[in-house]
Amino acid sequence: MLQRLTGVEAVEVRLPQELNRLDGLIIPGGESTTIGKLAAMYQLTEPLRRFADEKPLWGTCAGMILMAKEVGIDQPLLGLMDIVVERNAFGRQKESFEEDLYVKVLEKGASKPFHGVFIRSPRLVETKGKAIEIARLANGTPVAARQGNLLVTAFHPELTDDTRFHQYFLGLIK
Amino acid sequence: MENQEKNQDAGVGSFTVKSGLAQMLKGGVIMDVVSVEHAVIAEEAGAVAVMALERVPADIREHGGVARMSDPALIKEIMESVSIAVMAKCRIGHFVEAQILEAIGVDYIDESEVLTPADERHHIDKHAFMIPFVCGCRDLGEALRRIGEGAAMIRTKGEAGTGDIVEAVRHARTVLGAIRDLKSKPDDELMAFAKDIGAPYEVVKQTKEQGKLTVVNFAAGGIATPADAALMMQIGVDGVFVGSGIFKSDNPARRAKAIVEATTHYRDPKILAEISQNLGESKVGISVSSLVENETLAQRGW
Numbered sequence: 001m002l003q004r005l006t007g008v009e010a011v012e013v014r015l016p017q018e019l020n021r022l023d024g025l026i027i028p029g030g031e032s033t034t035i036g037k038l039a040a041m042y043q044l045t046e047p048l049r050r051f052a053d054e055k056p057l058w059g060t061c062a063g064m065i066l067m068a069k070e071v072g073i074d075q076p077l078l079g080l081m082d083i084v085v086e087r088n089a090f091g092r093q094k095e096s097f098e099e100d101l102y103v104k105v106l107e108k109g110a111s112k113p114f115h116g117v118f119i120r121s122p123r124l125v126e127t128k129g130k131a132i133e134i135a136r137l138a139n140g141t142p143v144a145a146r147q148g149n150l151l152v153t154a155f156h157p158e159l160t161d162d163t164r165f166h167q168y169f170l171g172l173i174k
Numbered sequence: 175m176e177n178q179e180k181n182q183d184a185g186v187g188s189f190t191v192k193s194g195l196a197q198m199l200k201g202g203v204i205m206d207v208v209s210v211e212h213a214v215i216a217e218e219a220g221a222v223a224v225m226a227l228e229r230v231p232a233d234i235r236e237h238g239g240v241a242r243m244s245d246p247a248l249i250k251e252i253m254e255s256v257s258i259a260v261m262a263k264c265r266i267g268h269f270v271e272a273q274i275l276e277a278i279g280v281d282y283i284d285e286s287e288v289l290t291p292a293d294e295r296h297h298i299d300k301h302a303f304m305i306p307f308v309c310g311c312r313d314l315g316e317a318l319r320r321i322g323e324g325a326a327m328i329r330t331k332g333e334a335g336t337g338d339i340v341e342a343v344r345h346a347r348t349v350l351g352a353i354r355d356l357k358s359k360p361d362d363e364l365m366a367f368a369k370d371i372g373a374p375y376e377v378v379k380q381t382k383e384q385g386k387l388t389v390v391n392f393a394a395g396g397i398a399t400p401a402d403a404a405l406m407m408q409i410g411v412d413g414v415f416v417g418s419g420i421f422k423s424d425n426p427a428r429r430a431k432a433i434v435e436a437t438t439h440y441r442d443p444k445i446l447a448e449i450s451q452n453l454g455e456s457k458v459g460i461s462v463s464s465l466v467e468n469e470t471l472a473q474r475g476w
Contacts, residue, residue, distance in 0.1 A: 031222040093281035096191040
């Protein structure tokens with residue numbers, strides 16, 4: 001996805017030293033317990049927290065779980081944002097779904113829907129402190145938030161052809 | 175392909191969400207487990223999903239007889255014990271076992287040659303289900319036939335329950351090599367290519383356009399060590415299934431964790447050396463070349 005945007009070079013990060021030359025970081029979808037454990041095992045947790053102090057960080061789905069301060073169960077987290085997240089909030093794979101979202105912060109976001117793909121997805125139970133909700137489902141469930149240079153989405157913009165969320169994230173890079 | 179799915183009214187069960195879950199498993203390890211205790215060890219080790227079974231393939235091999243879908247009670251117990259995705263196997267062509275697994279609500283169904291096939295001619299119409307399917311393959315034609323039937327994820331068959339990596343390597347190289355050949359073909363040769371490998375033309379065309387399988391592709395069947403997992407990743411698969419390799423070993427928790435780390439850091443020999451130390455003995459070890467033809471599982475299905 002990022003490679004399709006001009007002027008952006010995307011690299012994979014597995015070890016702390018790989019963070020050094022980056023302008024921003026995306027923690028993608030996946031299994032939050034796996035990502036959290038591997039990050040802790042390879043001493044990435046503290047470097048990621050320092051990274052988030054200075055540079056934009058975006059978590060999609062599992063990434064949103066990792067960036068939350070509270071998820072209701074005990075698992076390794078980065079604990080960066082003032083949000084409460086519920087894992088697998090809509091149920092199992094059978095309940096995975098797609099829904100169009102109107103996200104005002106995106107280009108033409110109020111009129112042109114952004115297609116949300118939700119896979120065993122978490123939801124935002126609460127945004128507090130400096131965190132601001134930026135997208136919700138038709139039934140009112142909040143599914144994306146921003147807190148300064150930190151961004152979280154419960155859905156997967158990387159599974160669509162719409163680059164507007166990626167553009168929005170790039171806009172957070174100074 | 176998405177218009178073939180039958181349950182899209184509420185935005186659920188679409189091919190996007192079915193194949194999307196497999197995208198989220200990429201770079202990860204899926205482990206066979208036969209009990210809640212195993213499932214918890216697998217999750218703790220960092221598995222992205224578990225395959226709930228009554229017997230691991232090595233025991234199915236030893237036990238003989240007819241191998242069927244596992245007891246739903248066991249599968250449900252395992253689903254309740256972990257937060258990661260839970261998969262379960264049905265027999266090739268046994269669409270009622272698949273209906274039962276869908277009713278239980280497993281996250282993925284493996285239409286698997288490890289169980290005794292129920293139909294020697296027809297695989298399941300996987301478009302008809304809300305739950306995504308993963309299917310085994312030995313070559314590109316088989317992979318694309320399964321995708322044509324609606325599989326949302328593909329894995330190599332390898333030779334399950336042996337701890338011998340040779341067949342998984344053969345199958346992965348065969349599939350990836352055929353895709354490299356396909357990419358170099360002009361469009362006017364695609365129909366003959368589709369005919370030769372017995373695959374649907376549209377899926378052949380999409381595979382050429384994308385330069386890779388249109389769904390996620392894992393390795394399975396014979397992975398026993400961190401080095402085996404890294405080997406498959408370097409050959410070019412998206413992740414690995416480990417069946418008997420973990421819980422048929424001296425120290426399952428340690429081996430499970432090492433295989434997870436190896437699948438992430440597959441290009442880093444220093445890390446691989448570190449995590450391969452002192453894992454104890456792997457208890458699976460049947461050389462595939464010692465099996466007679468009717469003992470191989472990979473030849474089940476087509």
